[in-house]
Amino acid sequence: MNSIATMKKSECSPESQALKAAFKASGLKQAAVAEHMDVTPGAVRQWLEGERPVPATKADRLGTLLSVAPATICAKYAVIAEQRGNVVPLRHDENVDQRRPDQALRRVENDVDALRYALAGIVSVTTVHRPAEALAVAAAIRRSVPKKFLERGFVHELLVTLDAASRA
Numbered sequence: 439m440n441s442i443a444t445m446k447k448s449e450c451s452p453e454s455q456a457l458k459a460a461f462k463a464s465g466l467k468q469a470a471v472a473e474h475m476d477v478t479p480g481a482v483r484q485w486l487e488g489e490r491p492v493p494a495t496k497a498d499r500l501g502t503l504l505s506v507a508p509a510t511i512c513a514k515y516a517v518i519a520e521q522r523g524n525v526v527p528l529r530h531d532e533n534v535d536q537r538r539p540d541q542a543l544r545r546v547e548n549d550v551d552a553l554r555y556a557l558a559g560i561v562s563v564t565t566v567h568r569p570a571e572a573l574a575v576a577a578a579i580r581r582s583v584p585k586k587f588l589e590r591g592f593v594h595e596l597l598v599t600l601d602a603a604s605r606a
Contacts (some may be wrong), residue, residue, distance in 0.1 A: 454488035457511040461486060461502040494518055555593055561596050563602055567601030573604035 444595035462473070468486070472479040475496055484490040492500055509516035546600075565572050576597050580588060587593045 451491070451510050451513070453491065453513050454486070456506065457492065457500075457504075458486055460506040460511065464504050465528035466503075471500075471503065475500060480603035557596065563601055566597060569603045572600045576604065 468482045472482045475482070477496070481490070485492050491514065492512040494512055494514040497508035497515040501508035501511060509519055524605050537543070561575075564575055579593065579597060579600075583593055589596065
């Protein structure tokens, strides 16, 4: 048996203690957290009791739910964040079978579509509420995006919108 599984309650890790405090402050029930996190209530209990650490792939979502920094409830997440300069790592999607390229490709396509909607929304808000800054945003895009993307497609459409707002 590993040492984490045999810890006594008084020997809980700092991450487990932080998780307990955040959980208590949230007022959420273990079953509700388990459902939100797509895990069993037993897994949540093990995290809270310090029997098992919160997986790094779950720390970001759990931290958001409990309004705490993921690194405070998951030591492995803290190490990953430190190694990557506090850049949040992309989470592995447990619902995608990595042996099925069609599922992975569909996930990437969905993510690209979501990013397009988000970027279009940001550009729309910028053009309406900050038209004076639209020109600066367009200039930054032109500096950082390869030329082949500037002349056609989605980025080109965004630049046309930003340019029109800056002229208005």
